[in-house]
Amino acid sequence: MNAFFRKLGWWLRRSDKEAELREELRFHLEEDAGDLRDAGLSDDEARQAARRALGNLALVQEDTRAAWGWTRAEQVARDAAFGFRQVRRNPSFAAIAIATLALGIGGITAMFSAFDAVLIRPLPYADAGRLVMIWLEMAKTDVTSRHNATPAEWLEWRRLNTVFTDLASSQPGDVSLSGDGGPEQVPSRKVAWTFWSVLGVRPALGRAFTEDEDTKGVKVAVISHRLWQRRFGGSPGIVGRTIALDDQPYEVVGVMPSDFYFMPSRDIDVWIPASFPPWMRRNFSWHDAQIVARLKPGVTLEQARQSMAALSLQITAKDFRGPHSVIVVPLREEMAGRTQTALIVLLGASVALLLIACANLANLLLARSSARGREVAIRTALGAGRGRLIAQFLTESLVLASLGTMAGLLLALPVMRFLETLVPDAMGAARLALDWRVLGFSAAVAVSAALTFGLVPALRGSRSAPQSALRDGGRGTTAARGQWFRHALIVVETALAVVLLTCGGLLLQTFQHLRNTDLGFRSERLLTFETPLFRYKDFDRRVAFVNAEIERVRAIPGVVGAGSINVLPFTNVANATFYLLEGQPRSSIPTQVALIRNVTHGYLPTVGARLREGRFFDASDRKTDAPVAIVNEALANRHFAGRSPLGQRFKFGSLGDKGYWYTIVGVIRHIPENGMLAEAKPAVYRVREQCDQIDDLSAGIVVRTAVDPESIVPAVRQAIWSLDKDQPLARIQTMDAMVGRELSTPSQSTALLSAFALLALLLASLGIYGVLSFAVTQRTNEIGVRMALGATSGEVLVSFVRQGLALTVTGLAIGVGLAVAASRAMTALLYGFQPGYVPTVTVVALVLLAVAALACLVPARRASRVDPVIALRSE
Amino acid sequence: MPPRAPSRVELLQGTLELLILRTLRAGPEHGHAIARHIQHTSENLLQVETGSLYPALHRLEAKGWIAASWELSSKGKRARVYRLTPLGRRQLTAEQSKWDAFVRAMGLVLKPLDQEAP
Numbered sequence: 007m008n009a010f011f012r013k014l015g016w017w018l019r020r021s022d023k024e025a026e027l028r029e030e031l032r033f034h035l036e037e038d039a040g041d042l043r044d045a046g047l048s049d050d051e052a053r054q055a056a057r058r059a060l061g062n063l064a065l066v067q068e069d070t071r072a073a074w075g076w077t078r079a080e081q082v083a084r085d086a087a088f089g090f091r092q093v094r095r096n097p098s099f100a101a102i103a104i105a106t107l108a109l110g111i112g113g114i115t116a117m118f119s120a121f122d123a124v125l126i127r128p129l130p131y132a133d134a135g136r137l138v139m140i141w142l143e144m145a146k147t148d149v150t151s152r153h154n155a156t157p158a159e160w161l162e163w164r165r166l167n168t169v170f171t172d173l174a175s176s177q178p179g180d181v182s183l184s185g186d187g188g189p190e191q192v193p194s195r196k197v198a199w200t201f202w203s204v205l206g207v208r209p210a211l212g213r214a215f216t217e218d219e220d221t222k223g224v225k226v227a228v229i230s231h232r233l234w235q236r237r238f239g240g241s242p243g244i245v246g247r248t249i250a251l252d253d254q255p256y257e258v259v260g261v262m263p264s265d266f267y268f269m270p271s272r273d274i275d276v277w278i279p280a281s282f283p284p285w286m287r288r289n290f291s292w293h294d295a296q297i298v299a300r301l302k303p304g305v306t307l308e309q310a311r312q313s314m315a316a317l318s319l320q321i322t323a324k325d326f327r328g329p330h331s332v333i334v335v336p337l338r339e340e341m342a343g344r345t346q347t348a349l350i351v352l353l354g355a356s357v358a359l360l361l362i363a364c365a366n367l368a369n370l371l372l373a374r375s376s377a378r379g380r381e382v383a384i385r386t387a388l389g390a391g392r393g394r395l396i397a398q399f400l401t402e403s404l405v406l407a408s409l410g411t412m413a414g415l416l417l418a419l420p421v422m423r424f425l426e427t428l429v430p431d432a433m434g435a436a437r438l439a440l441d442w443r444v445l446g447f448s449a450a451v452a453v454s455a456a457l458t459f460g461l462v463p464a465l466r467g468s469r470s471a472p473q474s475a476l477r478d479g480g481r482g483t484t485a486a487r488g489q490w491f492r493h494a495l496i497v498v499e500t501a502l503a504v505v506l507l508t509c510g511g512l513l514l515q516t517f518q519h520l521r522n523t524d525l526g527f528r529s530e531r532l533l534t535f536e537t538p539l540f541r542y543k544d545f546d547r548r549v550a551f552v553n554a555e556i557e558r559v560r561a562i563p564g565v566v567g568a569g570s571i572n573v574l575p576f577t578n579v580a581n582a583t584f585y586l587l588e589g590q591p592r593s594s595i596p597t598q599v600a601l602i603r604n605v606t607h608g609y610l611p612t613v614g615a616r617l618r619e620g621r622f623f624d625a626s627d628r629k630t631d632a633p634v635a636i637v638n639e640a641l642a643n644r645h646f647a648g649r650s651p652l653g654q655r656f657k658f659g660s661l662g663d664k665g666y667w668y669t670i671v672g673v674i675r676h677i678p679e680n681g682m683l684a685e686a687k688p689a690v691y692r693v694r695e696q697c698d699q700i701d702d703l704s705a706g707i708v709v710r711t712a713v714d715p716e717s718i719v720p721a722v723r724q725a726i727w728s729l730d731k732d733q734p735l736a737r738i739q740t741m742d743a744m745v746g747r748e749l750s751t752p753s754q755s756t757a758l759l760s761a762f763a764l765l766a767l768l769l770a771s772l773g774i775y776g777v778l779s780f781a782v783t784q785r786t787n788e789i790g791v792r793m794a795l796g797a798t799s800g801e802v803l804v805s806f807v808r809q810g811l812a813l814t815v816t817g818l819a820i821g822v823g824l825a826v827a828a829s830r831a832m833t834a835l836l837y838g839f840q841p842g843y844v845p846t847v848t849v850v851a852l853v854l855l856a857v858a859a860l861a862c863l864v865p866a867r868r869a870s871r872v873d874p875v876i877a878l879r880s881e
Numbered sequence: 882m883p884p885r886a887p888s889r890v891e892l893l894q895g896t897l898e899l900l901i902l903r904t905l906r907a908g909p910e911h912g913h914a915i916a917r918h919i920q921h922t923s924e925n926l927l928q929v930e931t932g933s934l935y936p937a938l939h940r941l942e943a944k945g946w947i948a949a950s951w952e953l954s955s956k957g958k959r960a961r962v963y964r965l966t967p968l969g970r971r972q973l974t975a976e977q978s979k980w981d982a983f984v985r986a987m988g989l990v991l992k993p994l995d996q997e998a999p
Contacts, residue, residue, distance in 0.1 A: 008945055016943075026951075027935075030912065030961045033954075034931060037913035040956075060931045069932060073939035 016074050027070055035060060085398045089405030099374065100406070103367055106772075107410025107455065109765055110363030112417030113356040115448045119418070119438045120425040121349050122447075124342050130265050132206025133300075137337040138307065139269075140173070140297040140314065144330050152333060154293040157282045160198070162321050163297070169310040173299040174201040176268075180704070181276055182538050182734045183237070185250040191538060191736030192233065194251075194276040195268070201277070204300050205268065209260030212245035220279040227256040231264035233275040251276065252540040269296070269341060290325055298337065310334050327584070327596035344683075345430045347834040348755040354828070355509070355762040358502045360455065362766050365499040366773045367459040369492055371403065373780040375467030382467060395468035403460025404453070411452040415440060418448075421758075428754045462491060492777050493813055496770075500817025500854070501824060503763070503770040507850040508825035509832060510756075510763035515841035517756040520749055526677035527575075528614035532741035533715035534574055537726065538704045538734060549694055551729070552705045556606055558725040564713040569609030570694070572602075574706035575679050576744050585690070587645060588655040588667065600641060601679050601689040602658075604697055610636070610674065612710050613741075618642070620652045620672030623693050633696035636672040641688035656690075668692060682748045683837045708741070715740045755835060767857060770817075775861040778810050782869040789869055790877025799870035806869050810862030811855070818854060822847055892927060897937050899980060900927070902965065902973040905947060911960040912938055938963060946972050 016023050038056035039049075047055065060066065093100040128134055140163075142153040155163075160175040167173070174197065181194035199220035208214065211234075215226045227249065238244050248255045256278065268274065286292055301310055315331040322329045339346065375382075382395060390398075422438040429438075537555060542548040552570050559568040573581050582601045586594065607623045615622075618639060627634055635656070642651045651673060657665040668690070676686045711718055719738055726733050746753075782789075789802055825847065892900075904910065904918050915938075916929040941947045946969030954960040965973070 009943055012945065013943060026961065029959065031931075031935065033911070033958060033960050034913045034935075036958070037911075037954075041917070062932070066932045066935060069936040070939050073936050073943055 013074060017079075020074075023074065024071075027067060031060070031063065031066065081394075081397070082401060085401035086405055088398065089402035092402060093405065093409065099370065100409075102772075103370060103406050104410045104413055106363045106366050106769060107407060108413035108417055109769070110356075110360035111407075111411050111414030111448060111451055111455065112421065113414075113762060113765075114353075114360050114451055115414060115440075115444060116418040116421035116425060116438075117349070117353045117356040118447050119422050119440070119444045120428060121353050122443055123438055124345055124349055124429055125338070127443075129338065129341070130207070130263075130267065131337075134337060136301045136303075137205070138299055138301060138310065139335050139337055139340045140299055141333045141335070142293070142318070142330050143333045144327070155295045155297050155332075156290050156292050157280070157286050157295045158288055158290050158292070159318070159321060160295050160297055161287055163299075163314070163317065164200075166317055166321070167314065169302055169305045169313045170299040171302050172200050172204050173297055174198050174204040175280060175295040175297055176201055177280065177294050177296065178269075178274075180536075180538060180736060181251045181278070182253070182540065183233075183249060183251060183276070184253065184732065184734070185248075189732050189734040191536070191734045192275040193273045194278060195274050196280045197277050198280045201298075204298055206300075207262070207266055210263040211242070212258070212260035214260055215279050220281055223281040224279070225251075225254060225256045226259045226279065227251060228260040228262060228277040229258055230262055230275045231266070234261045251278065252538070268298075290322065291327075307334065307336065341430060343430050344751060344834060345428060347832060348428065348751055351509070351832045351835060352755060352758055352762075354831075355506055355759055358506055359762050359766055359769075360451070361458075362499040362502050362769045362773075364455055364459040365495040366769050366776065367406070368462060369495050369773055369776055369780075371399075371460065371463035372466060372492055373776065375399070375463045376784075378467065392468050396464045399464035399467055400456065400460050403456040403464070407452040407456035407460075410455075411448055415445075415448060424754070424758075427750055466491075492780075496773055496777055496813045497817040497820065499766075499770045499773050500814055500858075501821035503766040504818055504821025504850060504854060505825045505828050506759070506763040506766040507854065508822070508846055509828055510760045511846040511850060512829055512841045512843070513752070513756040513759050513832070513835060515846065516836045516839045517749075517752050519839050519841070520682060520752055520837065523678070523682055524675065525682075525745070526615060526675045529741040529745050531711050531713075531715050532613065533709040533711060533718065533722070533738070534706060534741055534744065535722070535738040536574070536704055536706050536736040538736065540703055541730065541733065545697075548702075548705075552606065552694065554729055555705070555707065555726060556608065558729060559707065559709055559722055560608075562709075562718055562721045562725055564711050564718055564721075566710040566712050567608055567612040568707065568709045569612040570606045570705045570707050571609050572604040572694075572702040572704070572706065573679070574708070574744075575677060575741075576681055576748050577706070582687075583658050585656050585658050588657075599688070600637075601687055603679065603689060603691045604694045604702060605691055606694060609708065610691065612708055613677075614710075615677060616675045618673040618675060619650060620670070622672060623691075627693045627696065629695045631666060633666050633668050633692060634671040635668040636674055636691040637670055638674055638686075638689040638691075639676050640686045641690065642673045644688060666696070668696075682745070683752075685838070752835070752837070767854065770854075771857045771861040774810050774814065774858050775864060777813075778806060778862055778865040779868075781809070782806065782865045785869075786872055786877050789872045790874040793872060794874040794878065802872070803866045803870040806866035807859065807862045810866070811858060814855060814858035818851055822851075892929070892933070896980075897929065897933055898941060899973075899976045900929075901934075901937060901941060901963075902946065902969055902976065905963060905965040905969070906973060909952075909962045909964040911954065911962050913960075915963070941969070945969075 035053075035056045038059060039052040042052035042055050043049065129137075131137060140155060142155055142159075144153050155175070157175060160173060163170075164173050176195050176197040178193070178195055180191050183190050183192050199215060199217045202208065202214040209228055210231065212228075214228055215224070218224075219226050229244070229249075234240060234244055238247075244258050244261060247258050249258055250256070262277075280295075286294075301307070311334045314334055318332045319329045342349075385395060419440070422440075426438050537552075539548045539551065542551050556568045556570055559565060581603075582599050584595045585598050585600050586592065587598075605623070607625060607627065610622050620636070623634070623636070637651060645651065646654065651670045654670050655667040656670070657667050674691070677689070678684065678686070679689055680687065709715065709718070709722065722738075723735060726735060793799070793802065826843075829843070900919050901915055904915050904922075910918065912934055916931070916934055919927055919929050938947070938949075942949055942963070946966060947963045948966050949961050949963050951959050952962045
């Protein structure tokens with residue numbers, strides 16, 4: 007290290023060093039001459055003898071300088087400077103090269119930043135790799151195979167498991183925050199006291215709550231850094247202060263660090279103790295606990311899976327629905343969800359694009375190194391070694407790569423803004439930034455790209471026999487031997503382009519399919535919001551408030567209709583239960599689950615639901631013990647295929663004999679209540695007044711407008727507040743926005759992959775064009791000879807087009823094979839849709855051939871117009 | 882032809898540095914004096930080429946085994962004088978024992994010719 011700094015110091019004062027060396031050698035000569043004079047030589051003789059003894063002064067200086075240790079660095083600098091000069095001297099070549107690289111490197115940089123943020127960057131928990139989520143696997147039921155666990159199971163698992171250090175239960179929900187400032191609805195999470203120790207997190211300010219506080223139901227809360235800043239101005243006095251949550255006083259005991267988040271979204275602002283009531287601690291069918299657990303040291307995921315499956319089967323052996331197993335998922339996988347596949351596919355696509363860019367650049371450089379044969383020959387003749395030449399060529403490639411990377415980073419920034427919306431909700435609205443990780447990655451990519459595209463041209467270009475090249479009379483060397491490599495590059499990039507185009511086509515079809523999915527209702531000009539009902543203590547008052555709300559909203563000018571539903575479409579809440587049709591044995595209960603939606607009379611007509619048969623609800627459907635229901639097609643088709651379900655009766659299973667018998671009065675077309683990307687599930691709609699179960703603590707409101715739905719938001723607020731000035735409104739948004747968000751992952755990934763595919767097509771056709779152009783230039787003489795011997799220009803044209811298309815077809819064939827494998831990797835992005843593979847490939851093939859033919863035609867026409875006289879004279 | 886003592890010996894690769902270090906142990910010297918000293922002490926058998934001497938001196942300086950400064954020579958001229966650093970002194974000991982081992986090993990293999998059975 008010392009030696010390094012010493013050398014660096016010498017380098018900084020290198021002109022002094024040169025002067026010193028000259029002086030040192032002069033002193034040596036004088037001393038030598040002095041000695042010789044003492045031996046009796048004359049002054050002149052002595053000086054000359056000393057000079058002879060020293061030998062080649064320049065060489066001595068050169069050798070000594072080498073000991074200073076920066077000749078190599080100087081060499082690199084000289085090569086780089088030469089590289090930059092080349093860029094300036096040949097701006098069009100440099101522009102093409104840099105633009106090509108910028109596309110490749112920009113794409114991969116942006117993709118990597120998203121990939122890193124979602125899949126690599128450590129989650130904000132201690133040793134997050136040991137954290138897993140546990141879900142119940144209830145494959146027999148219809149709604150979803152994955153269920154929340156029950157608090158009772160959580161307690162049993164804590165007591166009996168052997169694979170976790172601990173488990174924590176948590177339940178998402180909203181809470182209304184009031185007191186100082188207006189009431190607002192904030193996302194909250196009820197968590198068991200073990201939550202903090204399982205995740206290994208601690209509040210940045212204050213403390214987390216204790217086991218004692220949790221079990222005794224003490225009203226304490228931990229709040230997010232964001233809420234603390236936003237609502238309480240970051241005041242340090244927040245700890246110990248009392249805030250009102252759902253009108254109950256809670257003492258704030260802690261503030262979490264700003265980077266903390268936990269599923270289902272980063273937006274959670276309030277954490278309060280779960281404080282399960284005694285009945286919930288014993289109830290094995292209250293599926294309201296999401297479980298996160300920490301693996302014991304040394305326990306593998308597989309061991310945990312087996313152990314927990316066995317434990318769950320044992321605990322639920324006597325469950326009336328039959329025993330069930332559990333699903334253990336690593337936390338990271340749970341959070342990344344489907345985005346993981348999208349990111350992997352897109353990163354793969356960006357790698358393919360970069361490879362295509364590299365192939366193009368390698369071809370460009372090969373063409374140029376042939377043209378530079380004369381320069382190389384001269385350098386070789388002057389004594390440059392092969393290693394020295396390779397180093398020079400590679401340095402030039404590095405110069406191009408670094409310029410391309412800089413341009414690529416500029417391109418990456420807008421792509422990154424676009425990608426931010428792809429980050430899963432569970433990880434919140436992460437900002438993607440060009441931080442040191444991403445920049446380091448780009449630098450590594452730039453270097454490996456430079457080696458990828460620069461190595462072969464460097465090896466080829468440096469292999470020049472000076473005599474033959476110089477004798478060649480100034481023409482570049484014609485390197486027939488380089489032909490196959492250039493052609494292989496074209497085949498490879500065409501194949502990659504085919505893969506990208508095919509995958510892009512499949513995604514595009516899937517997206518088209520998703521966008522054309524029948525929503526079962528009309529989403530345009532529909533405003534939605536939620537009103538929590540905690541302020542109304544009993545069922546009748548809640549119903550009365552919701553009905554009053556609807557009346558007030560309906561009276562707003564520009565409103566066509568309004569209705570209420572307990573859970574708005576696309577809300578990630580299952581809200582489902584078992585049901586039993588009249589005449590079925592009780593044993594069929596465990597296999598039948600339906601989504602339950604409680605609505606007001608006007609809801610279904612307001613959203614524009616379509617009846618298949620029967621009727622909608624009307625004012626005559628009042629509170630009664632002979633209630634009615636409307637079912638969706640999924641339920642009707644499951645039990646009444648080919649006949650009408652109207653008049654049939656069912657009841658909800660877990661209530662036993664107390665439940666009402668509901669008579670089916672209508673069947674509606676499927677509405678994707680639990681998401682457009684999910685399968686159609688059986689669903690039951692009933693009027694809120696006719697509910698027989700614990701009812702809902704929140705009402706979703708939909709408002710159909712004749713005007714822009716955003717424009718009536720203030721009037722809606724006024725209408726609700728005229729009923730109750732402290733009533734909070736939550737999640738005000740249009741239905742179109744909800745649909746858009748629902749499709750954001752498929753639309754983003756489709757848009758990006760299509761963009762990559764189009765760029766790939768562009769680059770591949772440029773590659774074909776480049777290689778043929780080069781061939782035409784190289785073979786001008788040959789063409790001249792052939793035409794002089796009687797070949798027509800048509801024949802020359804055909805021969806060049808045929809050559810280009812042969813490469814394209816080879817690439818196409820390989821690409822189709824690869825595309826089959828690649829499309830298998832992205833099944834998860836097709837959402838169960840089966841896009842037409844053969845039509846996609848056919849279209850891709852036609853487009854590619856058309857573009858390639860065009861790319862061939864331009865240089866081929868140039869070849870066909872060669873004038874034999876001129877071509878041969880230029881020999 | 883009868884064998885005769887050579888008038889000059891080619892320096893073995895790498896030995897020049899050892900000779901320089903050994904020479905500087907007696908005290909600071911400039912390049913020319915170092916070359917002269919090696920020549921005299923070896924009874925003119927070792928001739929130090931200027932083309933090797935200065936690169937070697939600068940190499941040793943880069944490694945930090947010797948240090949250089951400008952001083953006035955006995956004749957009142959500015960000379961670049963080299964001096965052994967503590968690190969160089971340690972290196973000298975190490976190199977010297979390596980050399981001794983090498984000489985011993987060579988001596989054992991190349992026993993005087995007349996001792997060998999014909």
